[in-house]
Amino acid sequence: MKLAGKLVITGLAIGGVLGTLSVVNRMTETMAGEIDTVLTGEERRYPWKYGDMFYEVKGDRDAKPLVLLHGFGPGASSFEWRKNIDALSTQFRVFAVDLLGFGLSDRPAIDYNSQVFTDLIGDFMREVIGKPAVVAAHGMACAFVIADAYRHPRYYDRLVLVAPPPFILRENTAGPLSGVVKFALRLPIIGQSIYNVLASRTAMRGYYDRQGYHNPGLITDELVEYVYTSAHQPGSRYAMGSFLSNALAVDVNEATARLQMPVVVVTGRESMFSPAEVSDAFKRVNAGIDVRSLEKSSYQLQDERAMEFNSLIGELAGSKVTQ
Numbered sequence: 001m002k003l004a005g006k007l008v009i010t011g012l013a014i015g016g017v018l019g020t021l022s023v024v025n026r027m028t029e030t031m032a033g034e035i036d037t038v039l040t041g042e043e044r045r046y047p048w049k050y051g052d053m054f055y056e057v058k059g060d061r062d063a064k065p066l067v068l069l070h071g072f073g074p075g076a077s078s079f080e081w082r083k084n085i086d087a088l089s090t091q092f093r094v095f096a097v098d099l100l101g102f103g104l105s106d107r108p109a110i111d112y113n114s115q116v117f118t119d120l121i122g123d124f125m126r127e128v129i130g131k132p133a134v135v136a137a138h139g140m141a142c143a144f145v146i147a148d149a150y151r152h153p154r155y156y157d158r159l160v161l162v163a164p165p166p167f168i169l170r171e172n173t174a175g176p177l178s179g180v181v182k183f184a185l186r187l188p189i190i191g192q193s194i195y196n197v198l199a200s201r202t203a204m205r206g207y208y209d210r211q212g213y214h215n216p217g218l219i220t221d222e223l224v225e226y227v228y229t230s231a232h233q234p235g236s237r238y239a240m241g242s243f244l245s246n247a248l249a250v251d252v253n254e255a256t257a258r259l260q261m262p263v264v265v266v267t268g269r270e271s272m273f274s275p276a277e278v279s280d281a282f283k284r285v286n287a288g289i290d291v292r293s294l295e296k297s298s299y300q301l302q303d304e305r306a307m308e309f310n311s312l313i314g315e316l317a318g319s320k321v322t323q
Contacts, residue, residue: 035103035229036104037079037103037104038079039056041058041094042056044056046124050120051100051106051108053105053106053124054104055078056096057093058089059090062093064134065131065132065134066095066133067125067133069135069137070097071140071141072141073139074198074199074203074204074227074231075228075230075231075236077230079230080300081096084306084309087306088310091317095128095133099239100120101235103230108235108238109238114250118250125148130155134160134313135158136160139163143164143248147250150254151255158264159263160266161266161282162301163268163299166282169252169282170251172246172249172250172251182245182247185244199231199236201225204224204227205224208224208300212298212299212300213298213303214296215304218300256286256289262316264289265278265279265292266292266309267291268293268299268301268305269294272299294312
C-alpha cells in the first residue's frame with residue numbers, strides 16, 4: 001500500500017508538472033502572436049510535398065532571377081534580406097524564400113534532414129524559377145544549394161555563398177548525443193519547453209551579440225521581437241531540433257570541387273570563422289572560387305553592410321544596383 005501510495009503521489013506530481021509546462025507552452029506561443037512579412041513584394045506560396053513554402057517576388061519579370069535563401073537558427077526567415085530586396089529588385093527579379101519550417105512557410109512535424117532541404121530548393125528552382133538564376137544562400141543553406149547545383153547545374157547561373165561555415169566541406173556526422181537532443185526537442189511538452197528556453201528573447205539577443213553582429217547597435221528590440229515571434233509559431237521546434245542536433249550535416253566537398261558555375265564566397269571580417277580560414281577551406285577544394293570579405297561585419301553581413309553587399313551582388317552578376 002505504501003508503495004502504491006508513493007507511485008500515485010509521484011504520478012500526480014509528474015502530471016502536475018507536465019500540465020503546468022503545457023499551459024506555459026501554450027501561453028508562450030499565444031503571446032508571441034502571428035508573424036507577418038516586412039518585405040515589400042508579391043506574396044506567393046509554393047505547394048510542395050511536405051507543405052507550402054512562402055516566398056516573395058519583386059522586380060521586372062524579364063530581369064535575371066535572383067534567389068535569396070536565409071540561414072538557419074531560431075526565428076530565421078527571409079526577414080534577414082529586408083535591407084537587400086528593394087535595392088536588388090531594381091536590376092533583378094528577386095525571389096526571397098522562407099524555407100519549410102521557418103518564417104511564413106508551413107512547419108510540418110517531419111524528420112528534417114539535409115536531403116529534405118536539398119530537394120526542396122532543387123524542386124523550387126526547377127518548378128518556379130525554371131531557368132538559370134543567381135542564387136545567394138546564407139550560412140547552412142549554402143550546403144544544400146551546392147548539393148543541388150552540382151546535380152542540376154543548368155538552373156544555376158552563379159552561386160553567392162554568404163558566410164558559409166567551412167565544416168560543410170568535411171565529413172560531419174551526428175553523434176549519439178545529437179540523437180538525444182533531437183529526440184528531446186521533438187517531445188510534445190518537454191521538448192517544447194526546452195525549445196522555449198533556447199529560443200527566449202534573452203537567448204536570441206545573446207546569440208546575435210556573440211555571433212550575429214559585429215555592431216551591437218544593430219541588435220534592436222524590433223529585430224529581437226520579430227525573430228522571437230517567428231521562432232514561436234506552431235511547429236517551429238521540429239526544423240530547429242534537426243539543426244541544433246546536427247541532423248542537417250552534409251559533406252559537400254566533392255560537390256564543391258565539381259561545380260561548373262562561378263562561385264563567390266562572401267564573409268565578414270569579424271565573423272566566427274576568419275576570412276583566411278574560409279578562403280583556405282574553399283580554395284583548397286576549388287581554386288576557382290572567388291572569396292570576398294566585408295569589413296566591420298560578422299555572420300549577418302548582408303544586414304550590417306547592406307549597401308556594400310547589394311553592390312557586390314550587382315557587380316558579380318554584371319548589373320548595376322541602385323541603392
